[in-house]
Structure formats: structure tokens, C-alpha cells
Amino acid sequence: MKSLKNLTLTRSVIAAAVASSGFAAPVVSHAIVASGPATGMVCRVGYTAEFSGTNLKCKKFASVDTPLMCDQAAFPKYVIRDGTGTDGRKDVCALPNLDISSNGPLPGSGYVFAVIDTAEAARRVIKAGQDEAAALGLPVSGVQTVQSITFPEVNGAGNNVKDLSHTQLHHYTFAIPAGGPIVIGNPGPVGVPATATATTPFVPRPLP
Numbered sequence: 001m002k003s004l005k006n007l008t009l010t011r012s013v014i015a016a017a018v019a020s021s022g023f024a025a026p027v028v029s030h031a032i033v034a035s036g037p038a039t040g041m042v043c044r045v046g047y048t049a050e051f052s053g054t055n056l057k058c059k060k061f062a063s064v065d066t067p068l069m070c071d072q073a074a075f076p077k078y079v080i081r082d083g084t085g086t087d088g089r090k091d092v093c094a095l096p097n098l099d100i101s102s103n104g105p106l107p108g109s110g111y112v113f114a115v116i117d118t119a120e121a122a123r124r125v126i127k128a129g130q131d132e133a134a135a136l137g138l139p140v141s142g143v144q145t146v147q148s149i150t151f152p153e154v155n156g157a158g159n160n161v162k163d164l165s166h167t168q169l170h171h172y173t174f175a176i177p178a179g180g181p182i183v184i185g186n187p188g189p190v191g192v193p194a195t196a197t198a199t200t201p202f203v204p205r206p207l208p
Contacts, residue, residue: 069114094111
């Protein structure tokens with residue numbers, strides 16, 4: 001019985017000491033979750049969600065254009081055609097001394113059609129992926145760019161301009177939390193005096 005009275009008296013003294021020190025009893029905070037698993041994941045703006053079972057991909061369609069070129073040394077003369085007529089007026093590469101009209105009929109020989117500059121197209125695809133990552137504020141590894149198909153496009157930029165190769169591609173990037181970045185913290189005991197905030201560290205003081 002005496003022990004019980006002593007314990008009660010001790011608790012009273014401690015409670016009074018804490019109250020007089022300006023601190024309330026310490027409070028243990030719970031995890032602070034700005035965005036957690038329950039909110040799910042979403043694709044960034046401009047990206048569409050693509051599912052394969054439980055596999056989620058975030059995909060964005062894009063493209064790059066590359067001027068055609070002459071790849072044969074025997075036909076170095078690039079001739080821009082105007083894109084009309086029965087032959088489609090595709091750009092051609094001609095013999096050095098052969099004059100070909102931009103809108104007239106083609107001769108029977110002395111030329112080949114301009115071709116896709118595959119090396120330059122590949123370089124532009126890589127740059128498109130780098131630019132996309134930079135626009136999203138991600139490292140280069142944060143965006144994967146996959147080339148879909150490349151094909152010639154006659155007068156894609158208008159008449160009197162070199163024909164282009166049109167490369168379709170897809171950008172892929174990871175999904176992000178629906179509510180924004182996840183912020184989880186557990187600062188432990190905090191003091192909450194009248195002038196403090198919930199994040200003010202609790203510092204115990206010795207009893208008087």
C-alpha cells in the first residue's frame with residue numbers, strides 16, 4: 001500500500017515538473033504521407049497508359065524528320081522536285097553534267113532517287129529522346145526512345161524543299177505517384193508548447 005502511494009506521488013511530481021517546464025507530454029507522430037500506394041500511379045502529362053497484364057507502360061508518340069540524301073558517288077547532284085505530276089516528282093540524284101527539271105518529266109537514265117539518310121535519322125532519334133528527358137527534368141536514362149518506322153515523305157516541308165524521311169517513334173518513361181512525390185517521415189516525439197510547431201524537437205529537461 002505504501003509503495004502504491006509512493007508511485008502515485010512520484011507521478012504527480014513528474015507531471016508537475018513537465019508542466020512547469022513549458023512542455024506538454026511528448027507526442028509520437030505518425031507517418032506523414034503526402035502520396036502513398038493507396039493513391040496509385042499515373043503517367044505524366046502527354047503520356048498514355050498501356051497495360052500488358054499488370055505491366056504498366058507510359059508511352060508518348062513522337063516523330064522526327066530528316067532530309068533525304070544522295071548516297072552514290074556516281075550520282076552526286078541533288079535535284080529538288082516539286083512533288084506534283086504522274087511520277088510523284090520525288091527528289092533525285094543525278095549525274096554531275098545532267099540537268100533535270102524540278103517539274104518536268106524525268107530522263108530515261110542518268111539519275112537515281114534520293115534515299116533516307118539512316119545515320120542522320122538515328123542521330124535525330126537519339127537527340128529527340130535526350131530533349132524529351134530534359135523537358136521532363138529527368139536524366140537521359142529516365143526516357144527510353146524506340147524507333148517505330150521510317151519512310152520517305154515527298155515534299156513533306158513544301159515545294160522547292162528537300163524531301164524528307166519521316167521517322168515515327170515512341171518515348172517511354174516510368175509512372176509517378178498520383179498525388180505527387182512520396183514524402184514519408186517519422187520525426188518521433190515532438191514538443192508542442194504554445195510557440196512551437198508539430199515538428200519542434202522534444203528536448204527533455206531535468207527535474208528541478
